[in-house]
Amino acid sequence: DVKVTQSSRYLVKRTGEKVFLECVQDMDHENMFWYRQDPGLGLRLIYFSYDVKMKEKGDIPEGYSVSREKKERFSLILESASTNQTSMYLCASTDSPWRTGNTIYFGEGSWLTVV
Amino acid sequence: AQKVTQAQTEISVVEKEDVTLDCVYETRDTTYYLFWYKQPPSGELVFLIRRNSFDEQNEISGRYSWNFQKSTSSFNFTITASQVVDSAVYFCALRGYQKVTFGTGTKLQVIP
Numbered sequence: 685d686v687k688v689t690q691s692s693r694y695l696v697k698r699t700g701e702k703v704f705l706e707c708v709q710d711m712d713h714e715n716m717f718w719y720r721q722d723p724g725l726g727l728r729l730i731y732f733s734y735d736v737k738m739k740e741k742g743d744i745p746e747g748y749s750v751s752r753e754k755k756e757r758f759s760l761i762l763e764s765a766s767t768n769q770t771s772m773y774l775c776a777s778t779d780s781p782w783r784t785g786n787t788i789y790f791g792e793g794s795w796l797t798v799v
Numbered sequence: 800a801q802k803v804t805q806a807q808t809e810i811s812v813v814e815k816e817d818v819t820l821d822c823v824y825e826t827r828d829t830t831y832y833l834f835w836y837k838q839p840p841s842g843e844l845v846f847l848i849r850r851n852s853f854d855e856q857n858e859i860s861g862r863y864s865w866n867f868q869k870s871t872s873s874f875n876f877t878i879t880a881s882q883v884v885d886s887a888v889y890f891c892a893l894r895g896y897q898k899v900t901f902g903t904g905t906k907l908q909v910i911p
Contacts, residue, residue, distance in 0.1 A: 715897065717899060719901070724808070724903065725903055726805075726890060726901050726902055726903035726904045727890065727892075727901035727904075728901075729898065729899070729900065729901075732897065732898060732899075734897050740897065740898075742898070743900075772842075774844070776899070778894075778899070787834075787846055787849060788834065788846070788892070788894070788899055789846075790843070790844040792842070792843060793842055793843075
């Protein structure tokens, strides 16, 4: 079974702190994604990556950056956390376009509270 | 631009009623995939179905059925004889060449 693992399930951080959210997948997937989920807004794409060291902005990249140094790992970075970044963050991975499957696999989510 | 619209924010039905969840999408890609996911109160996202843009054949799986109409850019999801366990938030999603976009979700409450 594909496994997408997010390192922290619950975090509480202070305003202005630098926050790292880590995501690891074990299926050699090329594509990885970071979303945030807020009530009434669904899942909004922050950043995605289609290969090592490659990254693309999603719909709401402001205040975030990402790192993909290894194929299996995709990190989301909040350079200076703010209270409006309190949310649930979901990591996802999938195979490259039009290869087998294309099902999107999700991690369990990381609940971040910024105080 | 890529967009998924789920106009129904919340739906309540009485158990055993049928319910249809609407999904309308926009994309410039000629090849794409559409998905439905279920998110129960526990929070995990559960994959339900995937269709590609070349396959408009509708599908039935148990109490679930999907109606894909490319002409109207819609991919609707019907639950027949709903059950309390169907209560969840349902998300429609679109995958273009690289990007995956989700709708805002429809919260379904099935009342016993």
